[in-house]
Amino acid sequence: MPIIERKASDLPKTNVVPEMTARLKVHKVEYRDAAALKAAGTVKQDSQVVDGLNLQLVIQDEGEYFGRYIFEQVDFEGQYSSRSRQFLDAIEYPADENIDTDRIVDAEFTGVIGIMKESADGKYPEKNRIKKFMKLM
Numbered sequence: 001m002p003i004i005e006r007k008a009s010d011l012p013k014t015n016v017v018p019e020m021t022a023r024l025k026v027h028k029v030e031y032r033d034a035a036a037l038k039a040a041g042t043v044k045q046d047s048q049v050v051d052g053l054n055l056q057l058v059i060q061d062e063g064e065y066f067g068r069y070i071f072e073q074v075d076f077e078g079q080y081s082s083r084s085r086q087f088l089d090a091i092e093y094p095a096d097e098n099i100d101t102d103r104i105v106d107a108e109f110t111g112v113i114g115i116m117k118e119s120a121d122g123k124y125p126e127k128n129r130i131k132k133f134m135k136l137m
Contacts, residue, residue, distance in 0.1 A: 016115055016128050017065045023136065024111045026091070027069070028056035029104045050077040052084060053101070057130070060108065070113065070128045083133070090133035110134040 032052045037043045052075040059068045074084040091107035093099070114131040118124065 015068075016126055017059070017068055017070070017113060019112075019114050020065075021110060021112050022065070023060040024057045024070070024109055024130075025060050026055060026104050026107045027058045029101045030054040031101055032073070048078075050075045052076050053087075053099075053104075055087075057111070070111075070130065072130050087130075087133045090135050092135065108136055110137045 030053065032049070032054050034043075034049045034051050037049060038045050038047065043049050052073055055072045055074065057070045057072060059065045059070070074087050075081050076084055087109075088095070088099070090109035090111075091104065093104070093107075111130045111134070112132040114129050116127050116129040118126045
């Protein structure tokens with residue numbers, strides 16, 4: 001086996017993109033069923049996880065960040081539930097229809113990308129976060 005002339009200290013701790021507004025495309029979407037996750041023991045029973053969508057987004061703007069992924073969650077309940085409506089409005093999903101995750105894949109929208117700082121305890125590194133979902137500009 002060859003020794004690779006590269007050290008872990010040479011690699012970035014995180015791979016965030018800078019704050020910007022970009023055209024984004026939904027690459028993958030997964031329904032997050034809180035009751036099923038708790039029943040399966042995937043999360044603790046007293047966890048505050050709620051139903052929502054886990055999104056894998058890809059930057060579509062040409063340039064240095066083209067093709068980079070951003071992982072986002074939108075909740076259907078709780079204090080951040082309005083972000084789900086903002087997301088669905090941005091992709092022009094019909095407001096009076098049940099949500100079909102298959103119809104969300106490949107949807108495009110404009111997103112304001114921000115950076116969520118590392119947690120105070122260091123448990124979670126900094127990561128990108130969609131600050132605002134908007135219709136394509």
